[in-house]
Amino acid sequence: AQSVSQHNHHVILSEAASLELGCNYSYGGTVNLFWYVQYPGQHLQLLLKYFSGDPLVKGIKGFEAEFIKSKFSFNLRKPSVQWSDTAEYFCAVIPSRRGYQKVTFGIGTKLQVIP
Amino acid sequence: SQTIHQWPATLVQPVGSPLSLECTVEGTSNPNLYWYRQAAGRGLQLLFYSVGIGQISSEVPQNLSASRPQDRQFILSSKKLLLSDSGFYLCAWSVPSSGLAGYNEQFFGPGTRLTVL
Numbered sequence: 180a181q182s183v184s185q186h187n188h189h190v191i192l193s194e195a196a197s198l199e200l201g202c203n204y205s206y207g208g209t210v211n212l213f214w215y216v217q218y219p220g221q222h223l224q225l226l227l228k229y230f231s232g233d234p235l236v237k238g239i240k241g242f243e244a245e246f247i248k249s250k251f252s253f254n255l256r257k258p259s260v261q262w263s264d265t266a267e268y269f270c271a272v273i274p275s276r277r278g279y280q281k282v283t284f285g286i287g288t289k290l291q292v293i294p
Numbered sequence: 295s296q297t298i299h300q301w302p303a304t305l306v307q308p309v310g311s312p313l314s315l316e317c318t319v320e321g322t323s324n325p326n327l328y329w330y331r332q333a334a335g336r337g338l339q340l341l342f343y344s345v346g347i348g349q350i351s352s353e354v355p356q357n358l359s360a361s362r363p364q365d366r367q368f369i370l371s372s373k374k375l376l377l378s379d380s381g382f383y384l385c386a387w388s389v390p391s392s393g394l395a396g397y398n399e400q401f402f403g404p405g406t407r408l409t410v411l
Contacts, residue, residue, distance in 0.1 A: 188335065281340060281353070283340075286336055
């Protein structure tokens with residue numbers, strides 16, 4: 180079974196600072212990877228996803244993530260955060276196989292951006 | 295467009311009372327449906343998933359059960375709530391993959407905050 184590890188549980192940044200949230204997964208085969216975000220009072224929603232091809236994927240609101248297969252990592256980055264990026268961020272992994280597969284989520288990282 | 299509804303938004307129940315949380319999806323047919331529990335510091339834990347009417351799979355042993363009486367309706371239930379059932383419950387749906395799994399993202403509802411006293 181797969182697992183996901185998010186290293187930073189609570190991150191506090193000032194506006195305009197750069198962001199990198201770590202995500203590592205454990206699985207012996209091909210995977211698809213996701214970052215979801217939950218803004219205060221809003222639904223959990225997809226930020227970006229990786230299935231194949233270019234390991235650098237771009238999502239909404241200036242976020243990007245890089246899949247490094249050799250490191251089993253899918254870190255989320257943003258060069259300059261804004262106060263509106265305050266939210267909880269979840270990394271998720273699913274095996275790329277036929278049939279139903281379970282999505283496994285990390286425990287989440289709470290990001291607080293200080294104006 | 296597709297939408298997903300959950301109700302109630304918040305619920306306070308005494309220990310030992312029954313529970314029924316409802317989730318409905320609009321604008322799609324034969325979705326995969328999921329119930330998650332979100333607890334602080336523990337992320338999202340998958341409780342149940344369903345790939346069709348009457349088809350329920352449980353991911354973890356627990357005090358809860360799920361049912362899918364209609365294609366786009368998913369219900370989370372308990373006969374007797376425990377204190378440990380408190381949490382934030384999320385319903386989600388996805389389009390079934392005809393090929394490799396995981397191609398389709400999950401769409402989440404607004405959640406239900408359950409407090410068991």
